[in-house]
Amino acid sequence: MPQSTNAATAIDALVGKLATQNYIANRQIATTVWLAQQLERPILVEGPPGVGKTELANAVAAMLEQPLVRLQCYEGLDESKAIYDWKYSKQLLYTQVLKEQLGDIMKGATGLKASIERLQEFGDIFYSDIFLEERPLLKALREPAGAVLLIDEVDKSDYEFESLLLETLADFQVSIPEIGTIRAAVKPLIFLTSNNTRDLSDALKRRCLHLYIPFPDQKLESLIVRTRVPEVTAALRDQLVRFVQQLRQLDLKKTPAVSETIDWARALLLMHAEVLTDELVESTLNLLLKFEEDIENTQPELRAMIKQAQE
């Protein structure tokens, strides 16, 4: 019994701490974050765009007071942009310098064999830390006080990049052929986000905890708006959230996300709105619906929806 109570208290505390970072988390989110910390596992966050997947990583980083290292994925992303690269130009310059210094180093060595021995003694810095260009993954691993690593939109990367990530996700290390394996000093908390444009590999999923963030329900969304745009009056907030919730029920090309609700609330605030009116909604609908067709398609039902929201 005490075990569950402990876990439950810790999770409730986490909800509270996230709330101080202006992130309203439901219990499922907090449970997963807590588990990730306990089991030292990365979290794969999925959900429709704009429900606060990236924001979660931001909030957790702020909560833990650790730096957020972000890696934005895109097609063609490879290890030289994600893990490490060599400072080629500097390396080449180094060889130039070396050429000039070579005389000094080789002074006194006669014969090929002696020269080679002399070269052996000379440290190999061509492939060493000095010329290593850190990219996000490596940077996060080497952060002395730990970090939160956000691998954003991992579904946009290529399939083989996923395999590159596996080592980091499973063992918190990267291997650089010329240097060796670099382990994390402090294991970072890793978030991966995906918009599900393609299926991620099983290997990747296996190594992560999975968190699905759906659109929030009315209560939660109202709470989010209150935290983000506290200046909005309670009446208007309820109405606008109810309106957005109704919009989501329709068949739309792009369903309005939480971020759009917040934008809309801000806009309404700027217009000194106290309550929703037909004209107000019609003139600001383009903040919620980003496609002309969506706006057209909702026109017939708009009045009824506003009316329902006002009740």
Added chain:
Amino acid sequence: MEQRLLRFIDVLRKHDVRVSTAETLDAMQTAAAVGYDDRELLSGALSSALAKTADDKPTFDHCFELFFGLPDRDQSGAKADEAADSTADTGNDAPPEEPAAAPAATDAEVAALLDNPELEPLLNTSEDQLGVALEQAATEANLDDMRFNTQRGLFGRRMQDAMGMQTLERTISALRELETDQGDAAVNWLQARRQYLQSSVRDFVDRRLLMNANYEGRQIREQALRSARLSALERHQLKDVSELVRKLARKIASKHRRRMHRDKRGRLDVGKTLRRSLGHGGVPFKLYWKKVKRDQPELYVLCDISGSVATYSRFLLLFLYSLNDVVPKIRSFVFSNHIAETTELFDNEPPEKAIETAWQKWGLGSSDYRNSLAGFNELCGDRIGHNATIIILGDGRNNYGDPGLEIMQSLYHKARLVLWFNPESQSSWGTGDSEIKRYQTACHAVAECNSLAKLERLIDQLLRTVH
């Protein structure tokens, strides 16, 4: 409890949630971290460790409900209180509540009878322990062999035997013979207990039947759907087939994905780097990379959507568009008496909806292959080159019109691969108005394709040649 968790994972697997061994270990750690007492917490925690796609989440919730679906803690707590207030009345049909704790037995004889080690697991009131006992009994009774509704009684009996219910019966009759007040109290209590246990067993058996039977049934259904002739499908089966198609597509996709991507950037172009460095006195400021040039294969799909072939076209298109991350760029066309491009339609809409729209818009009329082929040639004849693979799905029945063979031949010479999928069985090729034998001369391959199993095999082969 670990055994219980393993069984739960087994159930998840039967419901098509893929759980690996590593994830099983994760689940154990997870459960150890959150404990088993808080059901909601456990469900949330296990869900993040075991259900790894959005689709799996509802399945997970459903399984969790079935498996750990004991009454709410609050509710059972309240009931237990009630039971403590008034002695449980055991006569009615309502689900019996868990009886209160054992009455204090000061009588030496009663205490001796109750103090039976075999009886102990049956009298233990903790829900978890009961769960463990039920699991054990299920294993002994081979409960997983249960397939049908009618077997419930039999397996329930076996479960009860395995749990040692007979010991309970014996104790009750022994207590009755004592004919003392305390003995009667103990009998009452044991009877309530027995009813509670029996109902627990019944619930357990019912749940297990639900879990297993669904799975078995589904497997058989899927097998049947896979080999069924697609044209024979009923309307209500379409949804099942669509799901199956998507499942098959996922399978093929993961098989072929690996080979698709190769080095895009290539290696350092030493020659070029050195040449360009001359301008800076031999210092190579800028690096040049060898570019790997790869021709993107192109896939043209032409689907006959007239009459009976329409069903097949539907599934071919659904299949191909479910494969969108491994199949190279597809341009799709539908035709009956003239051709229409549907590429844009499929890009913008989910496959099912796009198919419906295409059908309504262009599905009327009888086949005219010549006209359709000519239309296709006009639309993209110039673009057909050595990267192009053309798939035509149709029965080749041209209503005795001109088959337009010379157009097919010109396509055949230009394209890398021309395939014809024919839903008719081979024996009827060339009969009546079927021109398929003539088209055969202008195709690299003509294949019979009238079930999902065949379609799956064809697409698998196709992907192997295209990449």
